[in-house]
Amino acid sequence: xxxxxxxxxxxxxxxxxxxxxxxxxxxxxxxxxxxxxxxxxxxxxxxxxxxxxxxxxxxxxxxxxxxxxxxxxxxxxxxxxxxxxxxxxxxxxxxxxxxxxxxxxxxxxxxxxxxxxxxxxxxxxxxxxxxxxxxxxxxxxxxxxxxxxxxxxxxxxxxxxxxxxxxxxxxxxxxxxxxxxxxxxxxxxxxxxxxxxxxxxxxxxxxxxxxxxxxxxxxxxxxxxxxxxxxxxxxxxxxxxxxxxxxx
Amino acid sequence: xxxxxxxxxxxxxxxxxxxxxxxxxxxxxxxxxxxxxxxxxxxxxxxxxxxxxxxxxxxxxxxxxxxxxxxxxxxxxxxxxxxxxxxxxxxxxxxxxxxxxxxxxxxxxxxxxxxxxxxxxxxxxxxxxxxxxxxxxxxxxxxxxxxxxxxxxxxxxxxxxxxxxxxxxxxxxxxxxxxxxxxxxxxxxxxxxxxxxxxxxxxxxxxxxxxxxxxxxxxxxxxxxxxxxxxxxxxxxxxxxxxxxxxxxxxxxxxxxxxxxxxxxxxxxxxxxxxxxxxxxxxxxxxxxxxxxxxxxxxxxxx
Numbered sequence: 001x002x003x004x005x006x007x008x009x010x011x012x013x014x015x016x017x018x019x020x021x022x023x024x025x026x027x028x029x030x031x032x033x034x035x036x037x038x039x040x041x042x043x044x045x046x047x048x049x050x051x052x053x054x055x056x057x058x059x060x061x062x063x064x065x066x067x068x069x070x071x072x073x074x075x076x077x078x079x080x081x082x083x084x085x086x087x088x089x090x091x092x093x094x095x096x097x098x099x100x101x102x103x104x105x106x107x108x109x110x111x112x113x114x115x116x117x118x119x120x121x122x123x124x125x126x127x128x129x130x131x132x133x134x135x136x137x138x139x140x141x142x143x144x145x146x147x148x149x150x151x152x153x154x155x156x157x158x159x160x161x162x163x164x165x166x167x168x169x170x171x172x173x174x175x176x177x178x179x180x181x182x183x184x185x186x187x188x189x190x191x192x193x194x195x196x197x198x199x200x201x202x203x204x205x206x207x208x209x210x211x212x213x214x215x216x217x218x219x220x221x222x223x224x225x226x227x228x229x230x231x232x233x234x235x236x237x238x239x240x241x242x243x244x245x246x247x248x
Numbered sequence: 249x250x251x252x253x254x255x256x257x258x259x260x261x262x263x264x265x266x267x268x269x270x271x272x273x274x275x276x277x278x279x280x281x282x283x284x285x286x287x288x289x290x291x292x293x294x295x296x297x298x299x300x301x302x303x304x305x306x307x308x309x310x311x312x313x314x315x316x317x318x319x320x321x322x323x324x325x326x327x328x329x330x331x332x333x334x335x336x337x338x339x340x341x342x343x344x345x346x347x348x349x350x351x352x353x354x355x356x357x358x359x360x361x362x363x364x365x366x367x368x369x370x371x372x373x374x375x376x377x378x379x380x381x382x383x384x385x386x387x388x389x390x391x392x393x394x395x396x397x398x399x400x401x402x403x404x405x406x407x408x409x410x411x412x413x414x415x416x417x418x419x420x421x422x423x424x425x426x427x428x429x430x431x432x433x434x435x436x437x438x439x440x441x442x443x444x445x446x447x448x449x450x451x452x453x454x455x456x457x458x459x460x461x462x463x464x465x466x467x468x469x470x471x472x473x474x475x476x477x478x479x480x481x482x483x484x485x486x487x488x489x490x491x492x493x494x495x496x497x498x499x500x501x502x503x504x505x506x507x508x509x510x511x512x513x514x515x516x517x518x519x520x521x522x523x524x525x526x527x528x529x530x531x532x533x534x535x536x537x538x539x540x541x542x543x544x545x546x547x548x549x550x551x
Binding site for chain 2: 034035036037038039040074075076077078079080081084085086087088091137138141142144145146175176178179206209210211213214217218221222224225226227228229231232233235236237238239240243244
């Protein structure tokens, strides 16, 4: 308990006595608009390392960039064979997990930071996604499925660092994005510890007709239902009329 | 061309959706089925969440049925009186079906219920239709010019509350059509279909209606029952995707007109064999999914 506290304290304070290097960063865009022809988006993240002194040469400098999508309560279903057919037999409410998680770094994260740093900053997917339920088959299945669908991803050499000063990376956001705030962290690491971090948000939002239809469906469901039926009726009648004219 | 669907919240190729709508529309016009039994599973395959697929296909069926029924009205092949009787049963059944659907949703077994309904009903109907139409085709070949006897007395003719259905040339009790309507309405709400694939054979084999009015009349009933289902889904679950429905129905209404023309050129028996085979293929595909061990035992629940 005490040892853990001291370790945590040391890790938290580390940036203070290592504050010789700071991260300065920006995003190509901090707003993603979901329009009718939205097909995913690519966000460029770039920045530099600010120093008061000369570049230390005794250790390697690394940059880690993480993007975390909105978190939502997840339920996992498990199938088993019953009476000869495969059916869902078990539901497990897991807790809140991000809809999207991406880690990019200058080299594999495990080589950059020590496990205690990972646990504190929740950098790898294993730490970030429901780490308190680690070992539970349903939680492992959630990570496996989302990874297979490209929603949880890692790029071991995704960040480019130039002359230990300038860095850049690009994060590809998939087409099936959930609306909300995507927390973007840029972490500076040396000697297995985090020196400095910069955090910002990317707002993902539906716009235009997408926004209008979504709001109408949820806020005025009766109107939305009637409008859908009207549209269906007109389309059906219209097609019938057009074909009648063509056949004449 | 990718298109982002606002309610389903996925990005899908618009041409794929147009094609799906078109195929289903052709079937709708040819067989007088709404095509929901085909479009709902097809929408699952392109990645639309099941709840949205069920609700939106109901909306799409409204459009293709309106288009289809207008063509039948012009040829006077709609038995309106029979349509209203079937509709009353349909609305009752739809309300009951929604209750069952929501009960099983609370138990987390709605996927199983839907799939089992598909396999059982498609299997039975498909097999019966196939056997019957092959037999009819053989008969027609063996003794050309032979007419089928229509005025056969069955238990259907001995029930009370008789009513005259002039367009169908029937004088039967209203009980069998109402029951057919209730069953079809119930299955429609559970399976996200219009129910034509059950109603059409029921009208021919149980009610004894002449084949030429069956399709128009079933389309008439389907319009109102699926409209009722669309409203229920839109109001309670917010799962009707208007953008998806619009793309499907553009393809669907064009397909329905083409289908009606094809239907006029084919013999009733040929139509029935084709429909039976189609129904059996969908049944087989869904049945295999239940029997083959899945590669991933876990799935993420959709709320």
